[in-house]
Amino acid sequence: MSISPSVLDDRRADVPARAIAALTGPDARFASGPEDVLGTTTPVFTHRQRNLPGVMEAAAAAHPERPFVVDAAAAAGSDVLTYGEARELIVRRAGQLAAQGVRPGDRVAIAAANQTEYVLCAWATLYAGAVTVGMNGWWTGAELEYATELVGPALLLVDEKRRERLTGRTRDSTRVLTFAQLAAASAPQGSAPARHHDAPEDEAAVILFTSGTTGRSKGAVLSHRNLVHFAMSSALNGALNAASSGQPTSAGAGGGGGSVLSASPFFHISGSAMMLVAGPWSGLTLVIPPAGRWDEHRHLDLLARHRISKWSGVPTQYWRLLECEGFNAAELPHLSGLGAGGAVFPPKLVELVAERFPGVPIASGYGMSETFGLGTLLSGAQMHAHPDSLGTPTPLTRVQVRDAHGATVPEGETGEIWLHNASVFLGYWNDDKATADVLDADRWYRTGDFGRIEDGLLFLDSRLRDIVIRGGENVYPVEVENRLVEHPDIADAAVIGVPHPTLGQEVKAVVVPRPGSGLTADTVRDWAALALAAFKVPAHVEFRAQLPYSATGKVLKRELEADGG
Template sequence: MQRPWLNHYDPGVPADIEYPEAPLWQLLESSAQQYPEHLALDLLGYTLKYKDLWKQVLAFAGLLQERGVKPGDRVAIMLPNSPQFVIAFYGILAAGAVCVNVNPLYTPRELRHQLLDSGAETLVILDLLWPRYAELEAELPVQRVFTTGLQDYLPFPKNLLYPVKMRREKRWVTLPPHPKRTDFKRALKASTPLAQPHPAKPDDVALLQYTGGTTGISKGAMLSHRNLVSNVYQTIAWSPESRAMAGKGVMLTAIPLFHVYGMTVAMNYGLALGYKLVLLPRPEVAACIEAIERHHVTHFPGVPTLYVGFNHFPGIERRKVGTVKICNSGAAPLPLEVIETFEKLTGGRLLEGYGLTEAAPVTHSNPVSGQRKRGSVGLPLPGVDAAVVDDTLRELPPGEVGELAVRGPNIMLGYWGQPEETAKVLKIDWLLTGDMARMDEDGYFYIVDRKKDLIIAGGYNIYPREVEEVLYSHPAVQEAAVVGVPDPYRGETVAAFVVLKPGQSVTADELDQFCRQQLAAYKVPHIYKFRSELPKSAVGKILRRELREMAAKEQVGTQAPKAG
């Protein structure tokens, strides 16, 4: 196939890459051998060197095997960003088991689905979340539970003050004696470390990463060691500057590690390069800014909502954030205004990219030093092929809109236990992403919108992202999301949910006039709803499904004059 994007790669970025036929855990082992005395993790002042991190990984792998966990067994992690997460993740892989990442914000209903579907018999869970497990215990296949708290890996006196704070907030949980429960930290100290990690094959399943479930029931994407290793090497190859910082970079790890984006771009990528990972259990803007100043952060992967909050943080122009060199934005569209403001504040490069769980996840990125095009998610990474196809899977020429298809060594094996769902998205060696896109003559790709988010009003196709870009360009708008809602005349009509910047005001009529100057009449929202915040997933992705449900329940909103 033609690959016009290769002509626009930055100098030093290869057209393809070679990656080791090795288990994922070997990336951490190599860094521990190369940078044994370098700091690997920092949680609010508690630090672990690479050699000590690797020792604890082997200790947890040994503990799992002592407790009866066998190669191929599923082990679930329900933790925020913390040393325990990293230790458990790599320890599971070193024991030959399969990791199952679980969102700590999950309700009992969501937790039940994921543990039943994966068949996980082992769970590593935050102590504060024990009641959620206990509520479901009789229904689950779980045979052993390791509990741990943030206080277990905090420095003095924070390790003493944290429980006091939790009690004051009435969030502290006193763990009862339980035959299935083991204290993570105590058991780790008493275990016998593995002498040699399990030699997994490249195509062995390493991870069940569940899709976000924003459009239905979550499915477990089976990601192999090859998928995860190759995507780390693809992202490393994309940035010669990042490679040059091996052993010296500092990764701000604020985005959740249980999400595939944070897991690959922050954790696996950072540890493979010997960076220090500055762990934040919650991605709060104030904590991010403080961490950048204190640790001289060089890499700050995030999501648009995090960068929007950064840009509008009071006094941000006076903060010392100039050490930031490279930021990768994913999970949602990144408005151009946000990029320009962020780069002016930091002097770094904010790169919009694209990926999805089923691709481990990164497939596209804008060049680090080369040309960036407005609204583009950039070029396919080395080793990734991409095409825009119609419903018959015929490749469309540049400029035409169709479904984005991708292929490469990072594409999942399929969905766990769901061959029919797998067959819908994997066609030979291509993955159908469900995203509508177009490619220009230079090989830059543009995500038009989710296939399922397409709004059809009066026979016209309307892509929410285009309308949102216009709303984001209004000086009073901080966040915007556009959805389709039922309309008796047009079938669907366009509803816009808007969050205003602090101290700003604008009316629905003013927004309507602003949109009409930049959009065809049929694309202009007919309903404007002002909110103090928008519903988001744990990684910061705006949940359109919830907005559609909200709009449908309310039925009426602040309506702008109808077009025509």
């Protein structure tokens, strides 16, 4: 059983045929057709930019005076960059990168908190023809060191906090500069590109880190095509949703401006998508909140003060926002769209959001780094009728549910979820085996998740990789387990997720101590915290004499979960 790209017609029976024709006809903005993509026939948009610098050039030419980046923490008068101003600074930074020895095809890694210079340097890397590598700013020094050695960047750009964390942890051959140092560096005459490096669309543009069953971070390599396709598919879906509710298709198709609160880190899919392509493609203004822990009171103030039109958050943020003293949706008249991602969105929360934000549509998506977030989308009436589903495919996406032999299963039966679209990644950096494990000969991506298709909707049944999703952050149990068993007093360990009322899940470690060790829960947590980011450290620790194993030597985590961990 498969869901095909017929989502553009019969799968969108809620959209008037005239609106679909106006959006997707041969000469329309979202016209599409099959093309050869890396040896595989793939549906693509006909009228597209061929690389990311082309997207920014078009945005700067179309609305040079429109604000592109607003830094909510910056001093008054220096907190706004228009598209025209940003483009000029990007070209200058590209010249400075070239003067530092960065060449087309090189990697430039960035480890920093969200800020204007992050945006400029990520774009400048692309203008220079290099690959932007987003490093998790919450990683420990050891984790940053591992990722740096994996991708071998020509340059590592950091803020002051990350520089301190990396002190003594990078090879002599790895050049590390702060944003301030790069901005102060001179760019010799002629080092800046006259326009930008005209990269082929299937050339690498971005590397985002993900993790697999081994628990070690892998670099997912994404092309210019991958990101541009994401922007157009998302915009078309927005236009179709607008048409289904009787609004003009221009209300959702992008290009008309508006503002988005960029609360998601730029090294995440949602943050990088808005910064690198969806924002410029749609002419949006990116409002960067002050650094630090997310705070619902400050968030409400930012939504109102900056007249935010779009915001996407994880369930725990929505719970805190709706329960915040002083919350009043009437004070947010410009809010026109809400997004949900990062964790399962509970049906009760869907109802509460609809009640507290009357008339504001909300949508949730299913995707991953390897598809640049594109897979399925749940929105509108479907989200309220079937909040437990993953929805239907995004435009020009195909979904299949397959058995262990690769054959599609009948409707209603559980199998492994596979995705195919023009946003499927190039592969994992320097890891051909891991790439071959998830990409078949026709470039279908194996998600590692199990689900089923019923009545044209995709449902998630289980996650093959046992990922714990804590407040929108993926925690891979094997990575935590590997750290725990390095402790001399821990004989065995298993990590699972347990329910949490606002975070969705919390990390729990089930530990087998060595006889006579005197191991305590605090010792376990402190040991984990020495090597892992805070969100990966187990909040709960239980001690057992032994773990349940199957005949093939695998820990029976379902038994642990059934026993309450």
